[in-house]
Amino acid sequence: MDIKMRSDCPISCSLDIWGDKWSLLIVRDLMFSKQCTYGDFLKSGEKIATNILASRLQMLEMNGVITKQDHPESKAKVLYKLTQKGIDLLPIMIEINLWADKYFTLSAERKEMLAEVKKDKGAFIKEKTIELQKHTN
Amino acid sequence: MDIKMRSDCPISCSLDIWGDKWSLLIVRDLMFSKQCTYGDFLKSGEKIATNILASRLQMLEMNGVITKQDHPESKAKVLYKLTQKGIDLLPIMIEINLWADKYFTLSAERKEMLAEVKKDKGAFIKEKTIELQKHTN
DNA sequence: ATTTGCACTTGCAAAACGCAAGCGAATTTA
């Protein structure tokens, strides 16, 4: 598994890393849930297959979007965290949410978060970024 | 080819439509180039295969992101255009560009556009949106 | 000492991808 760059276009380069149906769902879980272990990702609503999850985690780690950490409670568990490169995907994730808000029917829970985003997008990003940076070693 | 929704998550729903390596490159061409015909998409730097292009165009049209129009010059040609739903992907595209700007080496041409974006993101989106809406029938 | 939990890996069938060639209609060229 290696990185094949199709062109030097920024959109293309980005898609080469996370342009599939699953990668951004992993990033989503790391951003908006407390889900951080392999097993937690598997519990997400979209039911990712274990082998796909493993290959995406490897891809995202190889490209510096996420990192593995020791779990404080147990050697058997692994904690996945966003790197700064991963945290910087937050504005993209927010815009995707806002787009979906306009064209799909969202759950009340999501609409609540988006209401806060719409109030002051810049502030939300700043706060959330700091929160995500907190537990980075 | 039908729409399979994996969950009601906005990120997931969005990825169900354009979560692949090619769809956003088509949207990119419609946004940032004057490329609008089938043949023009094929000329893009990433060298999309003809059958993949056809299936993505069909998918995007079915999901209301793009539309076909008659070409003013010839019946043999087809003009592809972004719908409002497609135009509304602009903020996402911009954020992807900004993310890539931070983590990849971009061409001078792209950096130039991004300099304008960084000056006033809101203004850029507003202007570009109006420009894209202009030639919509 | 045995069972359970966790993070993967493996095997295999099905689907998607990628390349090249082909095809029908519209347009241009000779």
Added chain:
DNA sequence: TAAATTCGCTTGCGTTTTGCAAGTGCAAAT
């Protein structure tokens, strides 16, 4: 007006990726 070219796809087919189920090895709990 006939032949060649352009255009927007479609088709065949080999390769790659996906998705499902089962299995493996280590750690931790019982």
